[in-house]
Amino acid sequence: MSAVVERVRAVQYAVARVSVAPLLVRAGIFVIVFAGFALAFPAEVLSGRPIFFLAVAALLPAFGPRRVWTTFTALVTVGGWLLATDGYGRPVALWRLLAVAALLYLGHTLCALAALLPYDARVDPELITRWLVRSAAVLLGSAVLGVLLLQATGTGGGAGYQSVTVLGLLVAVGMSVLLGWLLRRR
Template sequence: MSAVTGRVRAARHVAGRISLTPLLVRVGVFLLALAGLLLAYPAQVFTGQTVLALAAVALLPAVAPRRVWPTFAALVTVGGWLLATDGYGRSVALWRLFAVAALLYLTHTLCALSAMLPYDAVVDPDLMLRWLIRAAGVLLATCVLGVLLVGLADLGSGQGLQAATLAGLLVAAVVTALLAWLLRRQ
């Protein structure tokens, strides 16, 4: 009983000291993760229990962004996308693909921010603005590159999305290798 009592006291202590910005960032994580889940899954599977389960999955990274829960929520979102496209035969709409990808990225980046913010942090609004502008820049560049890759892939054959996926993975691998090289150089 003492371990449970200790955790309850710690939760009360945190709840009493939480400031507005870290709370809003965590609410943003929850809302973005939930929106991504709802957009990825097919409408045919939505029942009260399913929506409640998806809300619980979206709540986990907001509550514990330093743990495995952001990855878990992203995998559940991707699983919903695969279920919708392969299991229910929903066609791949470019707007939906970009929206789910953007929501996954925004959830990930806000999880990283909330993992670094203490509950009682006083945050300069310029920090939040710079963080969101950088995220918007990444999303814009990704969407432009994605549209170009899909457009180029459609010119060659009927396997356009597969070619675009492989090209995107190649670009991601090259960028990751370049960043790793740059970090080692410093």
């Protein structure tokens, strides 16, 4: 019984020490991951029980940014995108593709920031602002470069975007495997 009381006191102490900035970053993770789900998945799937499961899935990286949940939600988002375009025949729009990619990147970078911030950290707001400005610069550069490459190669239309999506997913998974192997080797 005393172990349970000690555990409850430890949780109460931890909750009392939580500061606002790490909570806002984690709330941002939830909002961005859920928005990515909403853009990627077809509208027919976003009702009833599936929306509840997607909301729970969006909470997972907010609570465990150092764990596998960030990768899991990214794969769920890409799976929703592929389901919408292949399974439900939604035409691929460049704005939607860029928005889903931007939300994937923002979710990933906010999880990286949240992994560095303990719940009780006192954070200067300028740190979060600089982090987000740097992320916005990366997103802008990537969007401009992506559109220019699509125009230069003539890879337009739904099939071209679809192949680029699958290729990007394969590169991301390959890089994750390579980085995991390098970290274990060290």
